[in-house]
Amino acid sequence: MNCQQTQDLLLTDFLDQQTNPEQQLQVHQHLKDCSVCREQWASITAVDATLKNVPSPDGPSPYVWERIADKVQARPASWLDVVQENLAGLIEGFKPAWGYGSFVGAMLVVLVVVLxxxxxxxxxxxxxxxxxxxxxxxxxxxxxxxxxxxxxxxxxxxxx
Amino acid sequence: MADLADDVIGRASAGDIAAFEEIYRYHAGMVYRVALRMMARVEDAEEVTQQVFISVHKHLKSFNGKSSLKTWLYRITVNCSLNTLKARKRHVEVAWVEGFDPEDTHDNVRETLTRGEIHQQITDLLEEITPDQRACILFRTQEGLSYEEIALTLGINVNTVRSRLKRAREALLTARTRKGVAV
The missing domain is CATH 1.10.287 (Helix Hairpins)
Structure with a gap:
């Protein structure tokens, strides 16, 4: 494994513990022999540790929920919502036990023969x-x- | 924090505002955290958090439960953040034409977004990578998602996740060296 291949793995799968045992062994072997890649690995882990140790922020201010609650309670149901809701209920109410495919087929027979x-x-x-x-x-x-x-x-x- | 009750999504989608508030209280911290890392500014992160939960309330009936609510929220948060960043970029470009000085804004942004030196340096580092790369890095390093989970959340394949992580880390290393960041 050369330096480029090693550094590609260091930046991704090796750092994120996604490598298989054989790859791990090869990377460890390369790091043992290559000071440039060892230095690169030290920098990569330093940046990663920095990002992982960022303190979690406090949550959003209480005003955020107040604004959300105002908006969702003030939001009238759009005509599309109403149509979707009623249509879904209607379809669900008439859903035949043997499925929609058979139901549509039966309706076609009615149209072609009976009508x-x-x-x-x-x-x-x-x-x-x-x-x-x-x-x-x-x-x-x-x-x-x-x-x-x-x-x-x-x-x-x-x-x- | 106690887990959400099983029926809370059903009750919220039926219009129960108390149930919806339960969902908000449970997930707002996570949504806000991701939004803040994506957006950098507190006020932008709060705006994104608000957009996310209004969108969730609107589409809760269509949430089919195939993915977890958390994955769904991650996806909406990143999409809202990316849309806001795009809109802001357009706004700054227009303002630049009209004689606006983007350097002033940049300084103001830095003042409002930082709470300490470390936070400042990390924020500066994250500004060095693209929003798409930032989302991958945040999900991996701070949310602890696997490559597969990031791919599912962002709607991309695992190799794209790997590629974005690699480019993001290369850019962060370069920026760290250039800026002489001590952390």
């Missing part, structure tokens, strides 16, 4: 209603005796 059937049934029901009303209006017109049924279709469409 066209429902639309078709609605259309058939509307047509039947129209025919039934036409019969009623036509019968009323004939009972009135004027025989003019040309505007009956318009009346029925208006009723529907």
């Amino acid at each position: 066209p059937l429902v639309v078709q049934q609605q259309h058939q029901a509307a047509t039947a209603d129209r025919e039934y009303l036409l019969q009623l209006v036509y019968a009323d017109d004939k009972n009135a005796g004027d025989g003019d049924v040309s505007d009956s279709g318009f009346v029925v469409d208006h009723l529907l």
